[in-house]
Amino acid sequence: MNHIEKTFGKSKALDKASFNLRMGEVHALLGANGAGKSTLMKILSGVYEPDAGDIVLHDQAVVFKHPKSAKDHGVFCVYQEVDTAIVPDLSVAENILLDTFAAEKSMWVSKKKLHKEAKLVLTQLQADTIDVERPAFELSLAEKQLVLIARAMISQAKIIIFDEPTAPLSVFEADRLFHIISHLKEQGVGCIYISHRLPEVFKISDRITVMKEGRNITSGLTKTMSQEQVVEAMLGKVLEQFAETKGKSIGDCLLEAERISDGRKLRDLSFTVSKGEVLGIAGLVGAGKSELAKAIAGASPLKNGMLRKSGRKLNNKHPQDAITSGIVLVPEERRKEGLFIQESLRINTTFPNLKRFSRGSILQRAKESAFASSVISALNVKTGSTETRLHHLSGGNQQKIAIGKWMSVQAEIYLFDEPTKGVDIGAKGEIFSLIHQLAEEGKGIIYFSSEIHELLAICDRVLVMYDGAFVKEFSRSQATQEKVLLYASGGREELIDERKEHTISI
Amino acid sequence: MKEKSIQFLFKYGAILLLIFIIIYFSIISPAFLSYGNFTDILRSISIVTVLALGVTFTLVVNGFDLSVGSTMSLSTVITASLMVWYDMPLWLVLILPIAVGALVGLFNTLLIVVIGIPDLLATLSTMYIVAGLHRTYTEGYSIYNHMPLTSGGTAIGELSEAFLWIGQGKVAGLPVPVWLMIGLIASAYLFLNHTRWGRIFYMTGSNEEAATLSGVKVRRVKLAAYVVSGIFASIAGILFTARVGSGQIDAGAPLLMEAVAAVFVGYSVLGAGKPNALGTFFGAAVIGILLNGLTILNLPYYAFDIIKGSVLVLALAVTYVYAKKRTAA
Amino acid sequence: MKEKSIQFLFKYGAILLLIFIIIYFSIISPAFLSYGNFTDILRSISIVTVLALGVTFTLVVNGFDLSVGSTMSLSTVITASLMVWYDMPLWLVLILPIAVGALVGLFNTLLIVVIGIPDLLATLSTMYIVAGLHRTYTEGYSIYNHMPLTSGGTAIGELSEAFLWIGQGKVAGLPVPVWLMIGLIASAYLFLNHTRWGRIFYMTGSNEEAATLSGVKVRRVKLAAYVVSGIFASIAGILFTARVGSGQIDAGAPLLMEAVAAVFVGYSVLGAGKPNALGTFFGAAVIGILLNGLTILNLPYYAFDIIKGSVLVLALAVTYVYAKKRTAA
Amino acid sequence: QPKGESASEPAGGKVSADEKEHPLANKKIALIMQINLGTFSAQYIEGVKEQAEKFGGDVTVFTSEGDLAKMASNLDAAINQKFDGILIDHGTKEALTAGIEKAEEANIPVVVFDADVEVEGVPVLQQGDEQMAEMTLNKLAEDAGGKANIVKIWVAGFAPMERRQIAYEQFMQSNPDIKEVASFGAATANTALDTQSQMEAILKQFPNEGDITAVWAAWDEFAKGAVRALEQAGRTDIKVYGIDMSDEDLQMIQAENSPWAATAAVDPKDIGRIQVRYLYQKINGESPEDKIILDPVFVEKSKLPDHSITTGELHEYIDGWGVSDQGYTADLKELEGK
Ligand SMILES: Nc1ncnc2c1ncn2[C@@H]1O[C@H](COP(=O)(O)OP(=O)(O)OP(=O)(O)O)[C@@H](O)[C@H]1O
Ligand SMILES: Nc1ncnc2c1ncn2[C@@H]1O[C@H](COP(=O)(O)OP(=O)(O)OP(=O)(O)O)[C@@H](O)[C@H]1O
Ligand SMILES: [Mg+2]
Numbered sequence A: 001m002n003h004i005e006k007t008f009g010k011s012k013a014l015d016k017a018s019f020n021l022r023m024g025e026v027h028a029l030l031g032a033n034g035a036g037k038s039t040l041m042k043i044l045s046g047v048y049e050p051d052a053g054d055i056v057l058h059d060q061a062v063v064f065k066h067p068k069s070a071k072d073h074g075v076f077c078v079y080q081e082v083d084t085a086i087v088p089d090l091s092v093a094e095n096i097l098l099d100t101f102a103a104e105k106s107m108w109v110s111k112k113k114l115h116k117e118a119k120l121v122l123t124q125l126q127a128d129t130i131d132v133e134r135p136a137f138e139l140s141l142a143e144k145q146l147v148l149i150a151r152a153m154i155s156q157a158k159i160i161i162f163d164e165p166t167a168p169l170s171v172f173e174a175d176r177l178f179h180i181i182s183h184l185k186e187q188g189v190g191c192i193y194i195s196h197r198l199p200e201v202f203k204i205s206d207r208i209t210v211m212k213e214g215r216n217i218t219s220g221l222t223k224t225m226s227q228e229q230v231v232e233a234m235l236g237k238v239l240e241q242f243a244e245t246k247g248k249s250i251g252d253c254l255l256e257a258e259r260i261s262d263g264r265k266l267r268d269l270s271f272t273v274s275k276g277e278v279l280g281i282a283g284l285v286g287a288g289k290s291e292l293a294k295a296i297a298g299a300s301p302l303k304n305g306m307l308r309k310s311g312r313k314l315n316n317k318h319p320q321d322a323i324t325s326g327i328v329l330v331p332e333e334r335r336k337e338g339l340f341i342q343e344s345l346r347i348n349t350t351f352p353n354l355k356r357f358s359r360g361s362i363l364q365r366a367k368e369s370a371f372a373s374s375v376i377s378a379l380n381v382k383t384g385s386t387e388t389r390l391h392h393l394s395g396g397n398q399q400k401i402a403i404g405k406w407m408s409v410q411a412e413i414y415l416f417d418e419p420t421k422g423v424d425i426g427a428k429g430e431i432f433s434l435i436h437q438l439a440e441e442g443k444g445i446i447y448f449s450s451e452i453h454e455l456l457a458i459c460d461r462v463l464v465m466y467d468g469a470f471v472k473e474f475s476r477s478q479a480t481q482e483k484v485l486l487y488a489s490g491g492r493e494e495l496i497d498e499r500k501e502h503t504i505s506i
Numbered sequence B, C: 001m002k003e004k005s006i007q008f009l010f011k012y013g014a015i016l017l018l019i020f021i022i023i024y025f026s027i028i029s030p031a032f033l034s035y036g037n038f039t040d041i042l043r044s045i046s047i048v049t050v051l052a053l054g055v056t057f058t059l060v061v062n063g064f065d066l067s068v069g070s071t072m073s074l075s076t077v078i079t080a081s082l083m084v085w086y087d088m089p090l091w092l093v094l095i096l097p098i099a100v101g102a103l104v105g106l107f108n109t110l111l112i113v114v115i116g117i118p119d120l121l122a123t124l125s126t127m128y129i130v131a132g133l134h135r136t137y138t139e140g141y142s143i144y145n146h147m148p149l150t151s152g153g154t155a156i157g158e159l160s161e162a163f164l165w166i167g168q169g170k171v172a173g174l175p176v177p178v179w180l181m182i183g184l185i186a187s188a189y190l191f192l193n194h195t196r197w198g199r200i201f202y203m204t205g206s207n208e209e210a211a212t213l214s215g216v217k218v219r220r221v222k223l224a225a226y227v228v229s230g231i232f233a234s235i236a237g238i239l240f241t242a243r244v245g246s247g248q249i250d251a252g253a254p255l256l257m258e259a260v261a262a263v264f265v266g267y268s269v270l271g272a273g274k275p276n277a278l279g280t281f282f283g284a285a286v287i288g289i290l291l292n293g294l295t296i297l298n299l300p301y302y303a304f305d306i307i308k309g310s311v312l313v314l315a316l317a318v319t320y321v322y323a324k325k326r327t328a329a
Numbered sequence D: 001q002p003k004g005e006s007a008s009e010p011a012g013g014k015v016s017a018d019e020k021e022h023p024l025a026n027k028k029i030a031l032i033m034q035i036n037l038g039t040f041s042a043q044y045i046e047g048v049k050e051q052a053e054k055f056g057g058d059v060t061v062f063t064s065e066g067d068l069a070k071m072a073s074n075l076d077a078a079i080n081q082k083f084d085g086i087l088i089d090h091g092t093k094e095a096l097t098a099g100i101e102k103a104e105e106a107n108i109p110v111v112v113f114d115a116d117v118e119v120e121g122v123p124v125l126q127q128g129d130e131q132m133a134e135m136t137l138n139k140l141a142e143d144a145g146g147k148a149n150i151v152k153i154w155v156a157g158f159a160p161m162e163r164r165q166i167a168y169e170q171f172m173q174s175n176p177d178i179k180e181v182a183s184f185g186a187a188t189a190n191t192a193l194d195t196q197s198q199m200e201a202i203l204k205q206f207p208n209e210g211d212i213t214a215v216w217a218a219w220d221e222f223a224k225g226a227v228r229a230l231e232q233a234g235r236t237d238i239k240v241y242g243i244d245m246s247d248e249d250l251q252m253i254q255a256e257n258s259p260w261a262a263t264a265a266v267d268p269k270d271i272g273r274i275q276v277r278y279l280y281q282k283i284n285g286e287s288p289e290d291k292i293i294l295d296p297v298f299v300e301k302s303k304l305p306d307h308s309i310t311t312g313e314l315h316e317y318i319d320g321w322g323v324s325d326q327g328y329t330a331d332l333k334e335l336e337g338k
């Protein structure tokens, strides 16, 4: 792929990015969020057409206008969101052979043949425990991923793209995946591997390319690179923007959790947050951070343990109860959980506390508008007016509204679940200063994130979560990105070797 | 340019259409543009409008109540039977059917919220069940003054004058059902557009999950919407009984689709793009005026449905073509 | 344990219910369990089954066709009029209504795929328009042999013996409509469950995005589904005409809801949890057998709808309680 | 439904077991109806059941919800289930002939009401539609003094309607001074209310007294709608002449200042009773004539009392109502006497 360019609206996602892949190698593609990795891969797999640049396959220029044509050339993608490519109502076998339905000419589908072929490929993947006749919606995330890999294999894929494949997997499941990848490698399949987890990248890749802001920065053999080199290339100097706060004092204990569990994911979690403190909860995707956030916010029931606020026991059965007791959540998926994307800014910002904007039960529009305006100016939201519909706003500005809507209630504890997800660097800085400001006002803040460098930049204390339980607590001075990452991915300090001393300074 | 004209059409298209229709009929027939004819039209749409308002509430919370027709039929026969069979006092005659309507709403909520059956299918089942119930209740008879009973003898009561006044009386030159309709439209409009409850209803329909996380008890909101829908259907049934002077069996069934059509035509009013009380009234009015005008024009009745369907397509096309443009932009 | 019994209920509940019903009626009435009574039941459900099969196709692609009832009515009057008014040869009499049904399907696709109106609303509008059209076509008359014409004189033709055989004849001891129904169920079943196209249909309905990614032309699939639905509705109309021997107006309208109910009851058959051809037949059969048996029991006709609705609720509850379990697990 | 004031307990089921069973007793009768809604149907069923019970029979009602295919299926089902006799209400010749022939082959007697079936040996009851139309139209002409502007409410598509139309056309030809100023009508699912709305529109078109002299409604559902529209508009100057009558209609005719001047009808209960009698004649091996015209009764408002009555009491004021003993034979009388 040479000099690929792609622009969405006003933002340039790819700026002359180049990438090459040899047969039978695992090529890791790294980069910060929004660097353009997924976009580049979507172009390679025919989802998007590039604005400029060309793709050469086996010395032949190719144009992929449709995912279909990429597939015809042997390029397959195991998507980050596997559900977009899985047909829930069809069986595993049918999902594995999905592409053949639209392609082949034959009329009849033989279930027997289908099952045989599917079994064969699953055996190759050492995944013959999956029943090929089960409907796909019953599968776990890892199994769905296997189905997608099987789908690629059965179509004689020459190139398979893995977009953050281990993100939803447990360590065990990830290991199996690595097995499969090396197996694919032996068969001469070229693999592109996108991941934010550096250790595994170093474990399985042959080459590494680092992207930043739509461009490829470095490229080289894995053997010749070190983790810190890669991290430096990835992050640049971005983190220097987050200034240290001064003069912030941490007060009394505000919220206390005592051995809470939800009977599913969360196990025996205890922690405290004090006034003015920013507590970070670190953990990889799937660690259970969102579950914890929702449990605290009353959106999912607790099975055991209890929450206390300022010494008083809380019994939050519904988000409403949590809000009344001063706990508010800025959820991870803002478009799905946080905002009414088709509605105006005014409606969104005033919604959590409509009582404040009504007399009797009648809403007072002028009051609402005034409040919305105050949110806009306080958070520096870039928008036309208070009546602008949210879907016209950029992601960062949407996120500000998702936070700003809680300004209408007297909250004391703010839960931020991945608040910088999909947010550009400028907006990220503004959100950070907003969090600082809240802390300075004496609010308690819990910040859930898998972006460890962000946690380190903003939190007073970091709790590391792994598979639904806390495995380590760091004070700000103790924490390093590497240590946190290590615990977050299920490791133990005792287990690491000489690199223990080798910390990445931020 | 094209963009703009589409937007204009989206906002004012429906109203322009109505004005055009009125002008056309007025030219064709002098009888059309009279005060008397207009109050007649208003009265003739009052029942379907009330029914449609109920449907509007369920659509606002992103549900859909197909059982309103049956509920209205049930209310009709209950109302009539309370007077004719049991000679009950007026206040009971008005309250009981409304309570039954609320019960139907509860039953719908049970199916939808507790069991988890999709709205459309749940209310479809309820539609059947309630239709069967109301026929079983009267044993297939319509109910009228001093009707003979299957067990022999005649019924003791009759529809009282006071009750009939609800459907046939006039106050200040306007028929009572029209006043009632106006009152209900105004309340629904105020509730949905100007109270915080209304806001909560709309937001629940717009994004259930976000509403929950913002502290809304979504199940209760849905319950409220279905109960309101049942109550409005019952009021429609009471109006029908008072208008017709007897408890006709299956009175509501044919009105279901008409009510649904009214609500959807209403989407396109003033660019709302979503269910809204004024739009629903407007939708019912367009259909009522067309029916009235076409009768005056002596158009055969069998062509009415073509017109009704075309108006619906037009309104929907305007709404959705615009919605498409908007999300694409 | 509880989990298991729910799963068992989900898979075999519907079939157990049917067996139970049959045993019960057989005990109650010796007339019930006879070959003649069963072929009668099969014949009586043949029309609604064919109609429901069409609806199944649209539901498979995640659409919903409410216009099938009207389309069936249209086909009924066209079929009859071709013979009675124009004395056309049999092959034309069979092909023209089917072509018209396909046209209705095209119109639906136009509204849904091109304009972007949601399926339910689009087909609701079509329902009205087609209903109006078919009444206008016959000027509100039903069509029968040598009928008097509004223009004076009597119609030249009549329904031919060969045509009536389709609805009333027997082959090898089974009525022709039953053969036809079996043929269509088998074709639909083979198509949906055993051909590549069937997979593409289900794929489109279950995850449109994944289907597009796999190179499926989703718009064409939807078109195909609606055209098939229109054609099946037309076949139902032809069957109706041949069975009844005249072109009744509005013949299809009461069958719409029944067809829809059959499809949804069919969801619960053998744990499919989705629209499927065998399930649809099964759903129609359950309802047909219930009606037949309840008549034998001398249950008042007006209570039938309660039973119909309750069966629907039961089937839906089983399906969706299980679905809830499924997603929760 | 609750028990009425004068509810009489059904005669105690003291069937004397020792008495030798009458050959006509304990017959299973199927009643197959096309449409089963409203008061007319309910009263008709009542008549059928009443007479059948008097004969010691048992009636099963098959409903078809207006669906002729279902009706044909129901007929087949009744034959398969070996009923002793079958009554048919409405339907069409085409849909029913095959089934009726099958029934004849199976030796199950059939009697039809209001369907143009022509099968030998199958009695068909008709309401005398042309006669009813003539009766009401003549009364209209008489009341109006031979000169009138009338509105016709009528709908095509039903055999009885079309028979009434024939009489109407003849009447209009022989009365040139009577003019039809408007004509409408739709058999919808809500006929009465839709008619009411449409009648209101017509009244707006002819707002002056004298524009319309009378309304002729070819069906009581139409008449009901028209009467309500007139009452509520206060236009009692316009008279309504209808056809058919149920208890509900009677209440409306009797109402004070009702514009409904007259109607012609056969008592629906009588129809049911008579139909059962002919069926029993057939079961008894007799062969009644194939076409039986039920004599319609002419009911005018002026002959009715001031207090409200039911169709059950109507015979006290109107000759020939509800007391028809059409169809009785000595055998049947005897059977009933038991
Ligand atoms: N469909 C789209 N419309 C508009 N902007 C887009 C679209 N897809 C991606 N972008 C933008 O393009 C940029 C690159 O996004 P991309 O998804 O390629 O990043 P990434 O490197 O895969 O990040 P991550 O590690 O978070 O997956 C981002 O700024 C993103 O917001
Ligand atoms: N779309 C999905 N389908 C099925 N399981 C999922 C899905 N998303 C997450 N999970 C599972 O839910 C569990 C917890 O996920 P959760 O989102 O709470 O993790 P998290 O730590 O909040 O991660 P994130 O970084 O995404 O916020 C994990 O076991 C994960 O595999
Ligand atoms: Mg990405």
Ligand SMILES: [Mg+2]
Pocket (backbone or CB within 6 Å): A286, A289, A290, A291, A332, A417, A418
């Ligand atoms: Mg999360």
